[in-house]
Amino acid sequence: MNPYLQHQLLVNRREFFGRSACGLGTAALASLLNRDGLAAETPAAKLVGGLESLPHLAPKAKRVIYLFQNGAPTHADLFDYKPKLKKLHGQPVPEEYTAGKRFSTMTGSPKGKLMLAPVEPFAQHGKSGAWVSNLMPHTAKIADELCFVKSMYTEAINHAPAITFFLTGGELPGRPSLGAWLSYGLGSETENLPGFCVMTSISKGTSCGQIFYDFYWGSGFLPSKFQGVKFRGSGEPVLYLTNPDGLSRETRRTQLDALAKLNDMRLQEFADPEISTRIAQYEMAYRMQASVPELTDFSDETAATLESYGPLVKEPGTFAYNCLMARRLIERGVRYVQLMHAGWDQHNSITTELYNQCRDTDQPSAALVKDLKARGLLDDTLVIWGGEFGRTPFIQGNIADRVKWGRDHHPYAFTVWMAGGGIKPGITYGESDDLAMNVAKDGVHVHDFQATLLHLLGIDHERLTYKFQGRYFRLTDVHGKVVKPILA
Known part of the structure; x- marks a missing residue:
């Protein structure tokens, strides 16, 4: 390239002011750095070690495995047992339950919609007596290890904004993801792997998958070294x-x-x-x-371990494979592992694709919890299972055509479960009403959930901040309270 042209390309505004010896150049450079969030007053994080000011309190968890279920699992069919749903099956939605509520454009007004009973029976399990659908037999067996939060609620009614809200604290892309905040604040326990790793999967034959956007594990306005590193399901694990x-x-x-x-x-x-x-x-x-x-060589795993994760554990790109990989990653010092499994967006396939999703995710999720406990890792590893919202207790579709039964998006009450890492085992926290429609007791907002997660890792959510464009940002924005009753 012509040296003169090359010089022209290299001299941008920052370089011009940076090379200026006058005070105006220095002031302008400082202004540009502040504008871009590069001169944040918060101390710079190290690749391994994080901020010197952390932790703010004694942590109960050292690491997190988040089993994020893209598309929103149906709480009314899996974990939130409501006998009245069966009683009202096929009858119009009582208007007092939906008055003033906003639903997706696929539902529009819920007026005239019909109630839909759970597609499979529920039963109580373990000493805790937790209600779990027959669709989740393996999860049912570890009920006494889990804390079911049945009073989650959110503000978004569409997938991408709702997922972004859960993972970054805002509905619009651009903020740091949860894993990026943890990498920035707490660093990593290893130099040989990233502190924040991501894997994605979708069940074969699924027609209701969601797009995996990179900003779900992005660093936002934090330096990009804190973004998640994606492990692929085919070819080279990392490009x-x-x-x-x-x-x-x-x-x-x-x-x-x-x-x-x-x-x-x-x-x-x-x-x-x-x-x-x-x-x-x-x-x-x-x-x-x-x-x-x-890391990706499973030859040192016992036959019993591999069998516990299910028949797809050796197939890269499956949820079972990713669950075992998650355990191996945190064993090697990774701070935060985010598994994202799509296919729960069942608008007209509850009686078909819901079964596929449960088949592919139930056994590996339960196996991961049991495997961590057997290895002494569950006490300081927080495991989370849940989606971005729930699904409507009423039907989307024709009640007479069982093959095409579906449920729409539902942000007003849904369920997640948590295990290990300072969470009380064998409890249910919060309640939805008798139709699983709205929170009835001890509501947990998304920001409350985020504040609690950070608290378990020894972080005061109000103090982990980063200055960008003249404002100190945090994961929980200006909201959030720690849900203390679920802490061990």
């Missing part, structure tokens, strides 16, 4: 780790050392945290060349 043909590991090391020196010179000149990220991620990729093959 761009393998050296090109003819390039030895020793040669790659020499290249990285030279590149690091050049990047460090640039970092010293401009103090751009993205340059620091680039250096750190090159080094992480180099170390992962050695750590990932060992």
Whole structure:
């Protein structure tokens, strides 16, 4: 390239002011840095170690595995048993339950809609007597390890905003995800793997999957080194780790050392945290060349362990495979693992695809909890299972055509379960009303859920902040309270 043209391309506003010796240049540079959130007053986080000010209190959990069920599982069919639903099956929705409520455009007005009973029977399980559908037999067997929160509620009624709200604290993309906040604040316990890892899956044959947007595990306005690293379900587990043909590991090391020196010179000149990220991620990729093959090799797992996760455990890209990978990741020091399984958006397939979803997720989820407990990891590992909202207790479709029964989005009451990591086992917290329509007792808002999760990890949710565009942001925005009754 012509050297003059190359120079023209390189000289942007920041470089111009950065090279200016006058006070105006310095002031302008400071203004640009503040505008972009690069001169945040919060101390910069380390790749391993996090902020020196954390934890704020004694943590009960060291790590998190979030089994996020994209598309919204139907609480009325899985965990929230309401005998009145069966009694009112096929009858119009009582208007007093839906008055003033907003539903998706697929439902519009609930007036004239008909109530839909659970598609399978419920039974009580364990010493806790927790109600669990016959669709979830493996989860039923670990009921005494779980805390069912049956009074969750949210504000969003469509998938992407609702998922974004759960994972970032805001309905619009652009804020740091939960894993990014934890990586920033707490760092990682390993240098050989990222502190925040993500895996996605969808059941074969599912027609109601949701898109996995990258901002579900993004870093938002935090430096990009805190974003989640996605492990793929086919081909190379992580892209761009393998050296090109003819390039030895020793040669790659020499290249990285030279590149690091050049990047460090640039970092010293401009103090751009993205340059620091680039250096750190090159080094992480180099170390992962050695750590990932060992991580993904299940040959050291016993036959009993593999069998416990179900028949799909050896198939990359399945929920079962990802659950076992999650356990192996946290064993190796990863702070936060986010598994996202799509296919719960059952508007007209409750009697078909709900069964597929439960078949593919029930056994691996339960096996993960039991496996962690057997290895002494459950006490300080928080496991979460749930989606972005619930599904309507009334039908979407024709009540006479059972094959096409479905349920629409429902933000006003739904269920998640949690286990380990400082959570009381064998309890049910909160209640929905007698039709599973609205919260009746001890409501838990999304920000309350987030505040509680951070509390379990030793973080005061009001104190973990980052300054961006002149304002201190936090995961819980300006809301949230810790749900203390569910803490062990």
